[in-house]
Amino acid sequence: MGQPYRITITDNPDRNDVRAVRAGLRAYNVKQEPALLDLPSGDYAVFIRDDLNRIIGGIVAEADWGMMYVDLLWLDDSLRGKGQGRALLSIIEQTTLKVGMSQIYLMTTEFQALPFYQHMGYDLFGTLMNRPHGYAYYYLHKKSIDPDDTDYGLSITYNPTIDDRRQVIRGLTTYCEQFSDTTAQKLAGFIYDEAGTVRGGLFGSTYWDWFDLRFFWVDDSLRGQGYGKQLLDQAEAECRARGMTGIVCDTADFQALPFYQSQGFEVFATLSNRPPNHTSYFVKKLLT
Secondary structure (H helix, E strand, C coil), X not given: CCCCEEEEEECCCCHHHHHHHHHHHHHHHHHHCHHHHHCCCEEEEXXXXXXXXXXXXXXXXXXXXXXXXXXXXXXXXXXXXXXXXXXXXXXXXXXXXXXXXXXXXXXXXXXXXXXXXXXXXXXXXXXXXXXXXCCEEEEEEECCCCCCCCCCCCXXXXXXXXXXXXXXXXXHHHHHCCCCCCCCEEEEEEEXXXXXXXXXXXXXXXXXXXXXXXXXXXXXXXXXCCHHHHHHHHHHHHHHHCCCCEEEEEEECCXXXXXXXXXXXXXXXXXXXXXXXXXXXXXXXXXX
């Protein structure tokens, strides 16, 4: 008789399997903290377009556990130094206030926009060295947003289209390629039962010499039996094979901090009140 569960690592995960992991993690989180259901959610974006309606600048952010998270910010060279970056960020900040949140956070690299964000009132709360190799990766947080009624002549978009988001990604990628290889590769792992049903898994991507672990979930019935460790061990082996510097992720105080620490991860940054009345821990594990 075969093993009741099997673990598979892949760089080409099935979308439905990824959705199953996200759904499982979401259900677990809500079970631990039901108030998560009442927090703002969704993506927000502001785009700058040229006369041909092509996007030449933009910002994309996500309402994330009671804070706004800025995922992407890019300006074409022709727009730099003209106040457009300030306009984009300010609109997102005001949107943060309008949807009932007061804090915002983001990440940037040494060759991107640290002085700009600090000028805009963002404070450093964490640093990851050698991401990418030879550069520092900064975690920034703005605890208090001041109301601003300036009309920048740009509009906010709720849940922007994938195509519009991709145009911002392409622009940002082109800029970053001056400094480092920007190739990203998916990495996923799944625990399947005998019927082929996903009972746990992880998902993220290797990028800038690190594995960004975005989702990690194991069904309650499998917890404490070593499946999470086996899954993470196999993902770590794949990261080493790809030459990654380390693994990085975040976890809340009601999630899996003790598990990560038992696997050799260390806390390098924290965010209080993410989600409200809880703390988020940013953890890393060096592989080289």
